[in-house]
Amino acid sequence: MGRFRGRSTTVLKPKSTHQVSQIMKWCYDKRIGVVPQGGNTGLVGGSVPINDEVVLSLSNMNNVRSFDPISGILVADAGCILQSLTDYVAPYNHIMPIDLGAKGSCQIGGNVATNAGGLRLLRYGSLHGTVLGLEVVLPDGTILDQLTTLRKDNTGYDLKQLFIGAEGTLGVITGVSILTPPAPQASNNVILALPSFNNVLPLYQTVKRQLSEILSAFEFIDRTSYDLAVKHGQGRALSDDEVAGAECFVLIETSGGRREHDEEKLSDLLGNLLEADKPLVNTGVLAQSPAQFSSLWALREGVTEAVSKEGKAYKYDISVPLSSFKDVVDGTREHLRAKGLLHDKAVKHVLGYGHVGDGNLHLNIVADAYLPEIQDALEPYVYEVVASHRGSVSAEHGIGAMKTHALHYSKSPVSIALMKKIKEIFDPRGIMNPGKVLEHD
Ligand SMILES: Cc1cc2nc3c(=O)[nH]c(=O)nc-3n(C[C@H](O)[C@H](O)[C@H](O)COP(=O)(O)OP(=O)(O)OC[C@H]3O[C@@H](n4cnc5c(N)ncnc54)[C@H](O)[C@@H]3O)c2cc1C
Known part of the structure; x- marks a missing residue:
């Protein structure tokens, strides 16, 4: 976003967990600040140094360590790009449980460090559920090996959860074990134009009821977002007739096990919506091909890019x-x-x-x-x-770096005090991504 700029002179690109450990030990001894950096696609300035910290880029740690096609458990270096992991598991008929617009650049370690949500959360839940284990290098260089592939493990405190969403303030994630779901056999989508925002919630209720287990995304874009996406060439623009009188749009995705069954459910839904006495939607465009499926998604996913071009x-x-x-x-x-x-x-x-x-x-x-x-x-x-x-x-x-001053609007003083104590335990010298998440006292 170009809002943050540091004064770092050094970027280190380790190739192994051992090298990360050596770097951290050196920096710990010398009290040098370290900013872990993944794909640098974060939107709150977390991966950008504030002063002259060392930037520790994970981009050279990009190997898949193992994949079990039976369980769907993938173990990968933290620097693997999300899209390349998606491509890796695809021939085994699996998908990553997470998908987002930045998938071509963001790394799985960055995703975990930010507890990224994205487009599949509705269906597959958050990374707090799908991440099974982590390997983390602590600020003093200690390697915390929790890279388990177990689905069930109730042996005390679940330490890995602390690193999910810690934005690199507690340690450097070097390896991730994650559960990948089987690829849906059929995915489809439809974009609906709504005359009023007031219809979104009743529509959501209707859609959940009618599509039940095959509903995998329900995304909302208002009219301004849609117009900007179209203006900047994102996705397939609807015709003038289709957008006339639309205050907002909803993109619905289905992912299921049998194409005919899913298509029937989706077109029944569309029929019911359009023929209702008081229709909740003006019109709907159902993807008729994989290319249309992608271009309808691009209307939604492209809003971020369109905004930055505008x-x-x-x-x-x-x-x-x-x-x-x-x-x-x-x-x-x-x-x-x-x-x-x-x-x-x-x-x-x-x-x-x-x-x-x-x-x-x-x-x-x-x-x-x-x-x-x-x-x-x-x-x-x-x-x-x-x-x-x-x-x-x-x-x-x-x-x-962007919202440290705003944390207290969502977290109570007690919560913030406990977060500071946790930070103190893991990072007593304050070298891990300083100035991020928690404000300096
Ligand atoms: C077009 C676009 C669409 C996006 N869509 C979404 C979305 O739908 N949902 C969503 O949640 N986010 C979204 N984002 C934001 C961003 O992509 C995510 O936050 C992503 O998870 C960041 O991954 P990254 O590898 O780029 O991390 P970076 O930006 O490099 O780093 C993000 C933070 O994680 C830390 N970090 C990175 N790697 C590690 C590591 N290995 N160990 C410890 N800490 C680390 C950094 O220090 C920093 O604090 C979007 C961004 C763009 C540009």
Whole structure:
């Protein structure tokens, strides 16, 4: 996002866990700060040094260590790129339990370190469930080998969970053991144009009821997000007739075991929706080929890229109750208008998209440039709105360097005090990704 810039002079690219351990021991002894870096696709400045820390890139640790096609358990170096792991397990008829727009660059270690959510969370759950084991190098160079492939292990504290979502502040993840689900035999998708946001929740209820076990994604994009995606060439634009009168769009994906059965369920759903007395949707476009399937997805996945092409983005990745998605987006727009900041030279767009199934809204404010007056208008405003809903200031991207000051809107003083104690146990010299997640005292 170009918002953070450090002054590091050194990037180290170890090739083995042993080398990572040696680097950490050296840095520990000399009290040198270390920033673990994966694919550098994070959106909160977590992988960027703040001062002159050593950057420790995992990109040379990119081998699959083992894969068991019977259990579907994959053990891989942390530097493996998510897409390459997806390609690796595909011939065995498996998929990675996680999928996100940055899959061509992000690494599995970075995914674990950020507890990335993404597009499959609705179906396969979070990495707290699918990660079975981790190998981690601690700040003093000690190798913590918890790279188990067991599905069940109730022997005391589950230490690996602490590193999932720790954003490199407790240790360097060097190996990941993860459960990969069998590939669905048939996937399909449909994009629905809705006349009003008020229809999203009743639609979600109807879709869950009718598609039940084959529903694998239910993604929401508002009209502004859709228009920007189309403007910047992301995916297949719907016709003028199809988008006329649409306030927002929902992309539904199904993944199941038998194509005919799934297609029948999906077209029955579409028929019921369109023929209802009071239709919840204006129209729907069902993918007719693998190419269309991808281009419908690109409309949703491409919003992030479209936003960055359109201008400078203030990104809020928040969890709030589904019913308040629209109020949060509209309220932010009105707030900026009242401050006189909604015009061509300041804020160009306020938009919302996200994973409805997970209650995760991506609120984006696109401006011509990063300006202090926009920042001041947005914060703490957005965080106060989130806190008023008992929501989360970071649903999936993490805290990084960007949101340390906002952690207290989602975590109580008791929780933050315990987090600091945990940090102190693992990293008494404060060398692991300093200034990220927790503010300096
Ligand atoms: C187009 C696009 C779409 C995205 N979509 C999603 C999405 O749907 N869901 C989502 O959750 N995120 C999404 N993201 C954000 C980002 O891709 C994820 O946070 C991703 O998991 C980061 O992985 P990375 O390898 O790039 O990590 P980096 O950006 O390199 O690092 C992220 C953090 O993890 C730490 N870290 C990295 N590797 C390690 C390691 N081996 N050990 C310890 N710490 C480490 C870093 O220090 C940093 O704090 C998206 C980003 C883009 C650009």
